[in-house]
Amino acid sequence: MEFTKWQGCGNDFVLIDGRKQEPDDYASFAVKVCDRHYGVGADGILVVLPSERADFRMRIFNADGSEAEMCGNGIRCFARYLYEYGLTNKTEFPVETGAGILVPRIILTHGQITGVCVDMGEPHLMGEEIPVCGHDGEMVIDQPIDVGGKTYRMTGVSMGNPHCVVFVEDAETFPIGELGTQFEHHEMFPRKTNTEFVEVRDRGHVRMRVWERGAAITLACGTGACATAVASALNRKTDRKIEVELDGGRLLVEWAENNHVFMTGPAEMVFAGRLAD
Numbered sequence: 196m197e198f199t200k201w202q203g204c205g206n207d208f209v210l211i212d213g214r215k216q217e218p219d220d221y222a223s224f225a226v227k228v229c230d231r232h233y234g235v236g237a238d239g240i241l242v243v244l245p246s247e248r249a250d251f252r253m254r255i256f257n258a259d260g261s262e263a264e265m266c267g268n269g270i271r272c273f274a275r276y277l278y279e280y281g282l283t284n285k286t287e288f289p290v291e292t293g294a295g296i297l298v299p300r301i302i303l304t305h306g307q308i309t310g311v312c313v314d315m316g317e318p319h320l321m322g323e324e325i326p327v328c329g330h331d332g333e334m335v336i337d338q339p340i341d342v343g344g345k346t347y348r349m350t351g352v353s354m355g356n357p358h359c360v361v362f363v364e365d366a367e368t369f370p371i372g373e374l375g376t377q378f379e380h381h382e383m384f385p386r387k388t389n390t391e392f393v394e395v396r397d398r399g400h401v402r403m404r405v406w407e408r409g410a411a412i413t414l415a416c417g418t419g420a421c422a423t424a425v426a427s428a429l430n431r432k433t434d435r436k437i438e439v440e441l442d443g444g445r446l447l448v449e450w451a452e453n454n455h456v457f458m459t460g461p462a463e464m465v466f467a468g469r470l471a472d
């Protein structure tokens with residue numbers, strides 16, 4: 196099976212064209228391929244599929260084999276793959292995802308691709324939409340959550356997939372490896388959660404580290420950066436347009452007045468290869 200390997204801010208993916216070749220079982224395929232010792236190594240796999248509602252459909256599976264609704268860094272890589280490999284000649288096109296139809300736009304500067312901007316759609320903020328237990332019919336802003344014998348304050352945001360944003364004093368030293376899994380599996384999150392640990396540097400700039408549902412610590416999370424921008428604005432900590440500094444790079448995120456979130460950042464191909472049977 197042929198594949199290409201991609202990364203966006205160090206969040207890495209194996210991409211396959213499911214219109215040409217499909218594994219018998221995506222979940223076990225993802226676990227095998229994402230293994231960093233016995234496989235290609237990645238945080239997840241991206242699958243190109245046909246769509247009746249958009250130009251293409253994207254599926255994403257985490258390294259543990261679970262399927263996610265959406266992937267922000269992934270959709271930038273997905274869009275660049277389609278454009279670079281001549282599978283579309285449009286620089287802007289609709290993609291069906293588990294979070295609805297989203298629109299990436301390839302950014303060309305003097306004919307060179309310098310990034311991808313994605314209209315990530317509207318954030319969902321009601322407790323039952325994220326979902327967060329015990330908050331039906333209300334937003335989940337600055338609410339207490341007990342983890343590891345301590346009470347933290349969290350803001351819940353869905354970008355199609357669930358996010359729990361926790362503001363911390365110092366993102367660099369926060370014990371994310373110790374506590375991330377406890378947030379992911381906390382009883383408040385019936386579909387588990389991605390958790391962003393965010394230090395506000397100023398009104399236009401935050402430092403964010405992430406523990407991803409199904410992938411543990413990654414170098415970046417695009418939907419997480421969008422959830423962070425929304426949570427930071429809701430908590431009046433930043434403006435609606437911010438730079439999010441991640442372990443693996445920077446993303447520009449704007450929660451626009453039309454309620455859509457726009458995310459801009461890099462998408463780079465690492466190599467192409469063929470999997471052994």
Ligand SMILES: N[C@@H](CCC[C@H](N)C(=O)O)C(=O)O
Nearest residue numbers: 263266267268356416417418
């Ligand atoms: N890294 C991604 C998100 C991938 C899915 C996530 N782990 C989930 O299960 O929701 C991104 O860039 O958004």
